[in-house]
Amino acid sequence: MRDEDGVMSLDFLAGFTIFLLALIMVVSMVPGLLAGLGSSSIDYDAVAYRTGVILAEDPGWPAYPPWEMAGNPDEIERMGFSVSRETPNVLLSTKIERFFDSGFTAGDYRSKAIFGDYPYSYNISIRSLDGAYQNSTGEPLPPGHGYIRRVVKIKEPGAAVIDGSLAPRYLIPVAERQNTTTREFTVRLDLRELLDPSIGPAYRIDPRTEPVSVTIRDFDAYLNGTASDATLTSVRFWKMDTARPNPRFTLIPFSYEAMDPNIYTLRIDGEGCNLTPNRPVTSSISFVLKPEAISRFTLDQNSILDIRFTFDNKTNIGGTYLYNYENATPPPLKPAVLEVAIW
Incomplete structure (x- = not known):
């Protein structure tokens, strides 16, 4: 009986030691696993990127009549600048003008362009290289914000x-x-x-x-x-x-x-x-x-x-x-830069 008791004690000690070592390794790894989830900059960068994609690649909704013609912001589901889904990064001037209309509130931009349950702060701007477009909305940029910049072109109407x-x-x-x-x-x-x-x-x-x-x-x-x-x-x-x-x-x-x-x-x-x-x-x-x-x-x-x-x-x-393509040809697409900052 004494020999069997000694064997059981050694088995228990070995198993307990292995358990402790495994526990220590898990505890030491947990902070590293959670570090990415707790990083605000990565989260803000992702939101900025998503907002930039919506604005530059999506024409918004409703499509026709287009959202920029809606008199009431409640009639708009999504605000996007693109001429169509087939033309990413080619933006329509009338959509840009409507987006930066002073009639929109911060809540409108969060719910129809940024999306998300968290009340993000933002700064969205678009500037053409010739200076014709110098539009922005939002707050001054703080340190540690998420950011995305996209090179785009602006389509203007013919005349x-x-x-x-x-x-x-x-x-x-x-x-x-x-x-x-x-x-x-x-x-x-x-x-x-x-x-x-x-x-x-x-x-x-x-x-x-x-x-x-x-x-x-x-x-x-x-x-x-x-x-x-x-x-x-x-x-x-x-x-x-x-x-x-x-x-x-x-x-x-x-x-x-x-x-x-x-x-x-x-x-x-x-x-x-x-x-x-x-x-x-x-x-x-x-x-x-x-x-x-x-x-x-x-x-x-x-x-x-x-x-x-x-x-x-x-x-x-x-x-x-x-009034056709010979007499009212649209002007060349205008190069511009779209910038989205989220924090």
Whole structure:
């Protein structure tokens, strides 16, 4: 019995010693395993990276009408700058402008761009190399923040400029001038051509997401004889659905007498007015139709939209100007830097 007791004591001692050694090794390893989980810089870097991906590679939601047209932040689920999912790091200028709108709160940015239950502080900025974009929102940067920088490009909308050099092309023929007491000049958007899928989203003219800009300058080149001005009586919108049988243009019901800068702007010689101005024009007309208006027109890839300017007979401007890739080519993509800091 004594020999058996001695064997059991040695077995117990050996097992207990091995247990202690294993326990010591586990205890010594635990702080190292938890060090990464407790590191705030790694966590903040990850959040900054994720936010940068959302802003630079995602167009946001809703997609159409796009989130940047939402009047109430509660209607927005996700804010992103990308033109489309197929064009990462190519950002749309109208999305950038809306994102840095002062109407958003810190809570809006946290819930619709940063995401996460923790109330992160942030600083988000975008700066173009030519200085045209110098936007930022958030707080000053403290030590120890997470950070990501991305090189991006900004897509800006095209614009149609009709000046005096084009006058011969858009003057009403002499034989027709006596037959009418008014003059009508049309700017036509053929969405079948503009939304051609063979044109990449980064270079596409899309009135549904970008403003349509038309400027008529050197207006005196279109005046009749010795007249010093001509009266712009109205601007009207007409559309045609080419997919329907016997398609024809119909007038779009619209509040033509209500000025709304969120839908359109019309300036005659630099002065703002509504779409039934009845004002004399001496030098220029500037018209911008916002995407929110296009969304109300219910246009698609089978639609043609006419913007018709009606004048009195003191001018001889007339005909149809095509708002297309030849006349309203978007400018080159603008290099910029997107920076996201989280802490």
